[in-house]
Amino acid sequence: MQVTDVQNELKTGEYLGLRLVSTTLAFALGIAYSLITCSLQSLPVIVLYLIYSMAVNLIEGFHAIDQKHLRMDFIGISYIIQGVSSLLLFIIALSVTNSLEAAVGVIAIANIMVLFLYDKKKASLLELIKLKLNLNKSIKVLLSLTPIVLAQICSSSVLTIPKQALAASFGAAALGIYSSVASPATIVQMGAGYIYSPLLGEFAARFNEDRRKGLRLLKKVVVYISAATFGLSVLLLVFTRPILAILFGSKIIAYTNLLGMVLICTYFTAFAWFFNDLLLSIRDFRGSFFGNIAASAMSIVLSFILVPQLGMNGVSLTGALSYGLALVFMLAFFVSDYHKMQQRENEIIG
Incomplete structure (x- = not known):
């Protein structure tokens, strides 16, 4: 939606705000579904994986900015950083701690760092980014979608x-x-x-x-x-x-x-x-x-x-x-x- 918006239906900050609302809602629904269908012992790793997924989803919002400005190289480098860091850190954390929670938690932290230290900075070079969080408008847009x-x-x-x-x-x-x-x-x-x-x-x-x-x-x-x-x-x-x-x-x-x-x-x-x-x-x-x-x-x-x-x-x-x-x-x-x-x-x- 964001990449193909040639009529400027929403501003960049509004798209990012909408993505934040939708990912937070998905996070809450994911936890609720997990409480119903999974054991309590598995809940910590599920929560950590949902946090990781939120970070990845928010990164895609900045990738949409890169793509609209034809800077696919930023996106490619981001994917490389995400992939290499996630794989290596997951293997190391699992080997050292023998804990799936620790391994998933580490890759969640790694992707949050990629979000703020790379993707946000690169997208900010292309245009002024100001997050606009309008809950009522976000709900209306989500309902329309x-x-x-x-x-x-x-x-x-x-x-x-x-x-x-x-x-x-x-x-x-x-x-x-x-x-x-x-x-x-x-x-x-x-x-x-x-x-x-x-x-x-x-x-x-x-x-x-x-x-x-x-x-x-x-x-x-x-x-x-x-x-x-x-x-x-x-x-x-x-x-x-x-x-x-x-x-x-x-x-x-x-x-x-x-x-x-x-x-x-x-x-x-x-x-x-x-x-x-x-x-x-x-x-x-x-x-x-x-x-x-x-x-x-x-x-x-x-x-x-x-x-x-x-x-x-x-x-x-x-x-x-x-x-x-x-x-x-x-x-x-x-x-x-x-x-x-x-x-x-x-x-x-x-």
Whole structure:
């Protein structure tokens, strides 16, 4: 939302204030959920992890400022600092103390330091940052964004539902095997995200300025995502067997035939997520909402049909068909939006 705001709907300080309110609310809800579902012994590490997550989320607010000013190098360095410091400190703390609480607490402190000592300072070089905390306005904005939140929940449920159906029908072991085989495919999804995520602000600006410029960029990104997903998929098909054998043992190799359908599902997932973010960047919340609702509904229906019949492959097929339906909805909304842009441009010219 912040990166793609080309109309200056909210000031930078208001976005940061909104992010602070939303992360604090999420922190409180996370603790409440943990009290209901987890033992009291596990609560300290959960609280520390939630603090870590809050720091990471607030860092993303400063990254949005960097991205709007086309300083992706600041973001890259921040990720490197976060990743290296978190990994090393977690290993050291766990080795020295043998305490998960200490290890998670250390990485929480490390990311809070990155937030204030690096990201805040770098973003302040780009523009004057003054936190504006308007609770009433924040609540109104959060309520207006409820459809987007629901859409994202539905999107994430598309694969969660068939996985739960798999566990219910074939047991937790089947779910563990499927998750292990499918884990390398996240590389494909991440690769697609790294291609288009830095361009979301550019999409918003181009479609706001001239729809044809936006469409040209869209065509290029679709080609790049297709090439990246294909190339990464080929590499995974070649190297996944030895990688899985090293990570999970030789017995997992018998299930690597699942990877083909997993990669097909990943392809549809990557494009559904891309067009979802594209619709959000041009402020078509309805398209995102209805596309993800349709995908979630189809996932519920297909999970009870395909998973019992096809087992682990049923999870991937359910995901592929559900995200495929989401793509159909989102493309239809995008085409409608594009025609509306054309009409507005014609009215301005006329």
